[in-house]
Amino acid sequence: MKDNLIQYILGIADNSLILGQRLGELTGHGPAPEIDIAITNISLDLFGQVRSYFQYAAQLSDKDITEDDIAFLRTEREYVNVLLVEQPNTDFGYVITRQFLFDQFHYLLLSALQQSTDATMAAIAKKSIKEVSYHKRFSADWMKRLGDGTKESNQRVQQAVNDLWGYTNELFMLTDADKQAIAEGIGVDVTLFKKEYYENVAAILEEATLEVPTQAFFQKGGKEGVHTEHMGYLLADMQYMQRTYPGMKW
Amino acid sequence: MTTDQVNIDEELIPILRQVSDPEIPVLSILDMGVVRKAIVVDEVVEVSITPTYSGCPAMDVIGEDITAALAHAGYQAKVNLVLSPAWTTDWITPEGRKALLAYGIAPPLTATADKKALLGGEQLVKCPQCGSANTEMLSQFGSTACKALFKCKECQEPFDYFKCLT
Ligand SMILES: [Zn+2]
Numbered sequence: 001m002k003d004n005l006i007q008y009i010l011g012i013a014d015n016s017l018i019l020g021q022r023l024g025e026l027t028g029h030g031p032a033p034e035i036d037i038a039i040t041n042i043s044l045d046l047f048g049q050v051r052s053y054f055q056y057a058a059q060l061s062d063k064d065i066t067e068d069d070i071a072f073l074r075t076e077r078e079y080v081n082v083l084l085v086e087q088p089n090t091d092f093g094y095v096i097t098r099q100f101l102f103d104q105f106h107y108l109l110l111s112a113l114q115q116s117t118d119a120t121m122a123a124i125a126k127k128s129i130k131e132v133s134y135h136k137r138f139s140a141d142w143m144k145r146l147g148d149g150t151k152e153s154n155q156r157v158q159q160a161v162n163d164l165w166g167y168t169n170e171l172f173m174l175t176d177a178d179k180q181a182i183a184e185g186i187g188v189d190v191t192l193f194k195k196e197y198y199e200n201v202a203a204i205l206e207e208a209t210l211e212v213p214t215q216a217f218f219q220k221g222g223k224e225g226v227h228t229e230h231m232g233y234l235l236a237d238m239q240y241m242q243r244t245y246p247g248m249k250w
Numbered sequence: 251m252t253t254d255q256v257n258i259d260e261e262l263i264p265i266l267r268q269v270s271d272p273e274i275p276v277l278s279i280l281d282m283g284v285v286r287k288a289i290v291v292d293e294v295v296e297v298s299i300t301p302t303y304s305g306c307p308a309m310d311v312i313g314e315d316i317t318a319a320l321a322h323a324g325y326q327a328k329v330n331l332v333l334s335p336a337w338t339t340d341w342i343t344p345e346g347r348k349a350l351l352a353y354g355i356a357p358p359l360t361a362t363a364d365k366k367a368l369l370g371g372e373q374l375v376k377c378p379q380c381g382s383a384n385t386e387m388l389s390q391f392g393s394t395a396c397k398a399l400f401k402c403k404e405c406q407e408p409f410d411y412f413k414c415l416t
Pocket residue numbers: 377378379380381382402403404405406407
């Protein structure tokens with residue numbers, strides 16, 4: 001039961017960790033100072049949330065581990081984030097679209113997780129949702145600005161939507177850890193808000209004068225530890241310090 | 251059981267008042283509302299602090315500063331971080347709001363006004379330099395996650411607005 005809860009926590013926290021890392025890559029490289037700052041702040045929020053989750057997981061674990069071990073010292077197959085969040089920062093259209101598709105999900109997830117029977121999970125959700133509501137506004141605003149902007153911005157963000165769309169379905173697939181956590185009242189059944197998610201996303205895309213893709217083919221694997229070719233590079237970058245200087249502290 | 255109630259021993263207040271938010275040095279952590287509990291139990295001060303934002307890098311420093319301030323006053327302290335109930339900008343005291351303003355940061359509006367200002371573009375945030383409401387938002391995120399970046403169109407100065415969190 002405890003091991004399952006740890007696995008369930010990773011299923012939630014790894015998404016924020018890997019997305020936070022992706023966003024962190026943009027620090028100092030954003031297209032404008034305001035956006036650079038916003039993206040760095042969102043990254044920081046996500047890392048803060050991850051720390052709460054990982055501290056809890058480390059505390060539950062029988063092994064003598066810390067939050068840093070969980071964050072930095074696992075192998076690629078042990079990360080269970082969805083493929084969506086590991087997709088690269090191809091251009092600003094992709095950065096915003098990836099964020100938008102994730103924020104819309106993240107918000108609904110945390111809304112439900114606030115009712116978790118596990119007091120710590122509920123407390124983390126209550127804390128995090130306040131921050132994520134700002135992320136959600138930011139990414140939705142930019143979807144509209146890019147979609148309803150120039151011909152060029154519209155085309156490029158539409159391209160990103162089309163490319164990333166195939167990764168959205170994985171958000172709603174239940175792992176064994178999910179199923180057990182749901183049965184125990186700790187976990188959230190994400191399939192219950194799948195319809196709401198796609199409706200919310202479609203409404204914003206429409207307002208942004210963007211087309212909702214109709215493709216039926218979806219990618220999956222991240223939740224089972226099977227990642228895209230981008231993940232290895234991301235981890236090499238993220239784990240470099242801890243691997244090179246084991247136990248290094250700030 | 252969680253509670254919004256703060257529980258701080260009278261004798262500890264002057265000590266804790268000296269500890270400030272490292273990012274806003276004029277603001278005492280007590281006026282910031284991050285200290286939820288500080289009571290003496292068996293000669294050890296048990297302190298609970300709550301983060302303003304999850305990623306707030308200041309929390310570790312605040313914890314150390316509290317321990318140091320209490321040690322200086324002859325107390326041993328045990329500081330722990332609590333997440334629930336989650337911090338809200340309503341916990342900033344009137345003195346805290348004054349300190350923010352004097353420091354050049356516009357204090358948070360009410361939740362409704364905040365939404366209108368940040369989303370609807372309504373001119374409700376007043377410039378902390380000249381007091382004019384003729385201001386515009388430059389970015390929903392400012393120098394730190396808890397602030398938004400504004401500009402005063404009257405005196406042309408940019409400034410931070412402390413976003414409402416309820
Ligand atoms: Zn002014």
